[in-house]
Amino acid sequence: MTNNDIVPGFDDEKDESLKIKLQKIPEVEGCLVLYLTGYIDTYNSNYFQKRVAKAIEAGFIRLIFQCGGLNYVSSTGIGSFTAFLKSVKPRGGDLVLLEIQPKVYEVFQLLGFSQFFNIKDNLDDSIDFFRTGSSTEKVSVFPKIFACPICSKKLKAVKSGRFRCSECKTILAIDNSGQVFLG
Known part of the structure; x- marks a missing residue:
């Protein structure tokens, strides 16, 4: 094949x-x-x-x-x-x-x-x-504490969506399963 x-x-x-x-x-x-x-x-x-x-x-x-x-x-x-x-x-x-x-x-x-x-x-x-x-997926992954993939600052997300790292200002996105992405 x-x-x-x-x-x-x-x-x-x-x-x-x-x-x-x-x-x-x-x-x-x-x-x-x-x-x-x-x-x-x-x-x-x-x-x-x-x-x-x-x-x-x-x-x-x-x-x-x-x-x-x-x-x-x-x-x-x-x-x-x-x-x-x-x-x-x-x-x-x-x-x-x-x-x-x-x-x-x-x-x-x-x-x-x-x-x-x-x-x-x-x-x-x-x-x-x-x-x-x-x-x-598990019932809910939020609130989720994670490290910024760029500067490693500990961040907390209460729901899925896009937001900015408070430290390095990188735009991050988090999906419903708690996966974190750039942009």
Whole structure:
């Protein structure tokens, strides 16, 4: 089964620096594993975003990124993952990052994004995460105390929406599940 069989037109564009192989998870609706090999930087992140956007448009909103073959992700690359999260969350989807190499995980941590993503060690755990239904949230996550992803100031959100960090003035958004995003 080719990528184009799963997502029509997926392989119309290719980039040697980042190879993506798709695997559909039939037992979970809208679930797709993307095996990433190579790296994601400023130059190929647009390619990466366009490929994944195609998958999301095709109805895949539960995305598992298999990152074991990913040896470098720049801040631009991490921005791509954040964009995917913003894209699938309103549709009831989510994403899981799988087998992140330590040096790649460090970049997520340095930028303060490690807490926004569901990070799993193996494919079974990732599939179970979606099978149990990530959309069944706890009763209420508010009020929520969290650290600003930019300056680490402790902030409190009483409801979802957009607001500004009292310390560094960064605009932040928090969704109904308590996920914090930039902008």
